[in-house]
Amino acid sequence: MAQEYDLVILGGGTGGYVAAIRASQLGLKTALVEKGNLGGTCLHKGCIPSKALLRSAEVFATAKNSDEFGISTGEVSVNFAKVQERKGKIVDQLHKGVQHLMKQGKIDVYDGFGRILGPSIFSPTAGTISVEMNNGDENEMLVPKNVIVATGSRPRTLPGLEVGGNVMTSDEALSMEEIPKSIIIVGGGVIGIEWASMLADFGAEVTVLEFADRIIPTEDKDVSKEMQRLLKKRGVNIVTKAKVLPETLKQDGGVTVSAEVKGETKEFTAEKLLVSVGRQANTEGIGLENTDIQVEKGSIVVNEHYQTKESHIYAIGDVIGGLQLAHVASHEGIHAVEHIADQNPEPMDYDFISKCIYSSPEAASVGITEDQAKEQGYKVKVGKFMFRAIGKALVFGESDGFVKIIADEETNDILGVHMIGPHVTDMISEAGLAKVLDATPWEVAHTIHPHPTLSEAIGEAALAVDGKAIHG
Numbered sequence: 001m002a003q004e005y006d007l008v009i010l011g012g013g014t015g016g017y018v019a020a021i022r023a024s025q026l027g028l029k030t031a032l033v034e035k036g037n038l039g040g041t042c043l044h045k046g047c048i049p050s051k052a053l054l055r056s057a058e059v060f061a062t063a064k065n066s067d068e069f070g071i072s073t074g075e076v077s078v079n080f081a082k083v084q085e086r087k088g089k090i091v092d093q094l095h096k097g098v099q100h101l102m103k104q105g106k107i108d109v110y111d112g113f114g115r116i117l118g119p120s121i122f123s124p125t126a127g128t129i130s131v132e133m134n135n136g137d138e139n140e141m142l143v144p145k146n147v148i149v150a151t152g153s154r155p156r157t158l159p160g161l162e163v164g165g166n167v168m169t170s171d172e173a174l175s176m177e178e179i180p181k182s183i184i185i186v187g188g189g190v191i192g193i194e195w196a197s198m199l200a201d202f203g204a205e206v207t208v209l210e211f212a213d214r215i216i217p218t219e220d221k222d223v224s225k226e227m228q229r230l231l232k233k234r235g236v237n238i239v240t241k242a243k244v245l246p247e248t249l250k251q252d253g254g255v256t257v258s259a260e261v262k263g264e265t266k267e268f269t270a271e272k273l274l275v276s277v278g279r280q281a282n283t284e285g286i287g288l289e290n291t292d293i294q295v296e297k298g299s300i301v302v303n304e305h306y307q308t309k310e311s312h313i314y315a316i317g318d319v320i321g322g323l324q325l326a327h328v329a330s331h332e333g334i335h336a337v338e339h340i341a342d343q344n345p346e347p348m349d350y351d352f353i354s355k356c357i358y359s360s361p362e363a364a365s366v367g368i369t370e371d372q373a374k375e376q377g378y379k380v381k382v383g384k385f386m387f388r389a390i391g392k393a394l395v396f397g398e399s400d401g402f403v404k405i406i407a408d409e410e411t412n413d414i415l416g417v418h419m420i421g422p423h424v425t426d427m428i429s430e431a432g433l434a435k436v437l438d439a440t441p442w443e444v445a446h447t448i449h450p451h452p453t454l455s456e457a458i459g460e461a462a463l464a465v466d467g468k469a470i471h472g
Contacts, residue, residue: 002122003108005031007340008129008144010114010286013040015317015329016150017098022334024105026341031142032107033114033131038098041152041318042326044091049174050194052087054358057201061360068397078202080178110140116147116287116313126291126310146312146340149300150333151286153279153318160246161186166255167273170195180204182270184257186244188215190357192276193227197359200236207268209242209259216357220369220418222384222404227420230361230400239266249273281319297321304347306336314340328353354432356425361401364428366435367416370406379409383441383464387421389471390460391452398422403461405441412440417458427455441465
């Protein structure tokens with residue numbers, strides 16, 4: 001017997017389950033379909049487990065340098081099995097929390113793989129969901145008034161560098177039983193750099209091969225330059241303008257691959273190879289061919305309210321491309337649900353979204369880069385303040401990095417804020433609020449930042465925009 005709903009959500013990741021909770025709050029009868037575990041990639045194969053490993057690596061690095069703080073620990077070692085056990089406990093606790101939220105919201109969860117059907121005996125329009133149940137039971141038929149596709153993404157691979165043997169993506173890396181002595185990371189974007197930082201802290205010999213002329217190429221050039229300098233200082237071998245040649249891959253107890261670097265072919269050898277070249281949307285097998293939904297470059301096309309060409313079918317998160325970030329997916333899901341419920345939500349401004357890199361040092365940004373501002377015709381003024389002049393940074397023993405604020409010289413509006421240094425991922429929300437409120441550097445500077453805190457760097461950078469920094 002078919003079950004009727006106001007809303008059925010395909011995918012129980014961060015975007016999907018948050019959308020379900022908001023729908024429940026608005027009184028919509030809601031079902032969520034998830035083949036794997038609630039929480040999706042972010043909770044089980046991305047944000048949370050990787051940050052748990054990064055934290056353990058950070059603690060290990062701090063312990064090794066504890067003598068600088070006057071603390072003698074003797075020889076410090078890594079018990080990687082316990083590192084993985086701690087990661088698992090964190091994931092399990094959060095997973096149980098999501099399950100509780102589904103019960104609390106009276107959201108029906110179907111454990112299985114959902115496919116969208118075309119017009120049928122169940123509905124004259126496309127959108128009925130056929131759920132292939134994980135337990136082998138007969139397919140469930142869900143007949144919703146609205147659908148949200150939130151099927152997420154998976155790691156992209158390169159032809160010739162498919163997963164197997166000593167070649168892996170971040171999915172497989174999260175389940176490693178031991179730290180490799182050496183690793184080649186193909187791709188110097190956000191995920192690649194986080195893994196490079198983590199494994200370097202754990203003691204691995206790390207080589208990063210990046211096709212572009214700089215690592216984390218979507219970030220401000222000054223941040224990329226500082227990140228590269230500090231990673232190299234810690235022993236990470238970073239090779240830019242490197243075109244990896246998959247056909248040269250050899251696996252014989254380890255892995256060897258060649259790359260064209262500035263006109264020369266160079267060979268690289270390590271115990272493992274991690275492919276980190278972005279993510280691709282999960283659009284296959286979910287029945288899009290039974291609808292008028294448009295797919296371009298592998299991602300579902302939507303309007304400003306996340307409606308597809310089928311106006312009652314929405315799509316959010318990684319499956320629509322754009323900024324593939326958990327917090328983005330959550331807010332897209334909330335917006336889509338509020339649009340379904342006739343709440344008239346304002347379209348999201350992606351210029352207000354903060355981006356974070358959880359390496360050591362951390363990096364974070366909101367708004368546009370200095371180069372983007374100039375390309376868009378702005379006459380800019382820039383303020384930069386170094387963490388080495390901040391007392392709390394010296395207390396932490398982490399004084400590298402800076403805060404950089406870019407403003408429009410004509411209107412004085414803040415265009416972008418870029419940070420690299422200690423705990424900047426916990427500081428970027430102030431800059432995000434400044435963007436939302438269309439603040440000026442003057443307003444940020446006159447927000448009194450307590451002393452001693454790392455956030456003083458934001459106030460000083462705001463003053464530096466007009467050449468008025470106190471400690472710089």
